[in-house]
Amino acid sequence: MNTRVRIALGLIGVCVVSAWGVPRAAHAQASPAPPQEASEQASEKPPAPDDLSILRAELEALKLTVADQAIMLDASMASQVESEIDALSDGSLDQKPNSVSIYGFMDMGLQRYVTDNRLVKGLVGSTETTFVSGNNNIYFDARPLKGWRALMEVRFALHPYGNVAVGALGPAKRQDTSIIDSTSASGRSIIRLGSIIIERAVMEWRYDGRLTLQMGYFLTPWGIWNIDHGTPTLISLIMPGFLLNEAVLRQQTGVNAFGTFTSHDWAVGYHAYVSNGRTTSQFDLDDDKSVGGRLTLARYRGGTKTTLGTSMFYGSSEDELRSLTLSGGGFDIDIQQTIQRREATGGLDLSFDWKGLRVRAEGVARRVTHASGKYPPIVINPLAREPNRTELYVYGLAAYRFDWVEPFVYAEYINAHKRTDLIDSGYGVSAGLNLYLSTVSQIKLQYAHSTLDSVYATDVTIGFFASRYVLSF
Secondary structure, eight states: OOHHHHHHHHHHHHHHHHHHHHHHHHHHHHSOOOHHHHHHHHHSOOOOHHHHHHHHHHHHHHHHHHHHHHHHHHHHHHTHHHHHHHHHHHTOSOOOSSEEEEEEEEEEEEEEEEOOOHHHHHHSSOSSOEEEEEEEEEEEEEESSTTEEEEEEEEEEOTTTTOEEOOSSSOOEEOOOEEEETTSTTSOEEEEOOEEEEEEEEEEEEEETTEEEEEEEEEOOOTTHHHHOSTTTOSOSSOOHHHHTTSSOSEEEEEEEEEEEEETTEEEEEEEEEEOOSOSSSSOSSSOOEEEEEEEEEEEETTEEEEEEEEEEEEEEEEEEEEEEEETTEEEEEEEEEEEEEEEEEEEEEEEEETTEEEEEEEEEEEEEEOTTOOOEETTEEEEEOOOEEEEEEEEEEEEOBTTEEEEEEEEEEEOOOSSSSOSEEEEEEEEEEEEOSSSEEEEEEEEEEEEEOSSOSSEEEEEEEEEEEEEO
8 A cells, every 4th residue: 555545544543533532532521420430530639730731741742743744744645646657657656567557747827028139039939928738748658567668758739830930031930730621521620730749758677676778769867857857746847958958868769777776764876878869860870879877876864865966978969961963874862961079968966855845956067079160050040050169057946845835946057158049158046836736736836037148149138937737647
């Protein structure tokens, strides 16, 4: 039986026994005592004043203990669905063999950008107040035999309808995915195509908690944010800059081995993988594979959990131009390499939990070098090329949960050293509030204020308000 369920049943049992015992005691006091018992009661001496003081102190201490346990139980039950989604998706929660589970989460909300910068206004979807449909993620989790598993996480989205493609001088074109539904009984209804985004698709073999082999399209085991991944488990709605800038890949295709070794209140976790790395298509265009890994050291003691982690990635990425040409009176395919770069990325992270307090911090450094003349273009400025550079990213977050209310603060610093991008360097501060309405539903509110520099302008200020209603199932 689940530990949380045991705790809940135990407390319910205590309450039932207490409630059952009070009426019986009252009934006993109201009923006349037999003569012999009355005589014995009369002969007993009343408790001394010191004894009464001790009893009162013990009663007050017991009340405080019960209140603390009730708060802990409520917080535990409020995050039950979130924790089970995490446990299911990372394979740490056992399921019956030959079973298929379907679970997931959805979110939608209201958001608005606050800025006077015309470039920012032109690049974001809308700076006005707007409702948005966010994540609609479903997990398909199959366990054909004990130790064997297939997991797919799929996100359904309204993209790319209405997206504006900015990448050349002149008018930008808005994407329209509207088509006529020719199978409709009316014969001419309009529908708009959405998209299916594969977040991960992996196959696993699990020896035990110390070793699992994972193959397929997996989430990059990096730091805190990319591991937590889902809206129900993330504290902040706004993603760190190293993920927004893709300094760290969110997913990779390859083979990943991971596990955890425990001893008393210590736990050491590891990930080691080989993959295609950063690619411009589904395929790797050279034989150099990318490698990476992650190590964590965690300690659980006295209701406190502290985790230190380090992550690394090393790899190369390429792109090429293929052209049909005439050669010797026949046809030929000319292949020219247009992009060739190597990157080495390292990171440190800290996670600290104590009662309602949650602290998260990550730092990332990335070094990028290119072969001579093989620099990729910048998306919003195709005339410019990415330079060799060292990128730095740091963020910190602190939250405290009071029953069903959790305020938090967030700060971040970025220095990408690109000199040709919209966000080259800057900092941001943010504050938010998470409301846990039930074990399956939340409301998340957050406002961020950022000051950014780029090749286009300096000290560009952007305000952003985001809200989401989240439902897990």
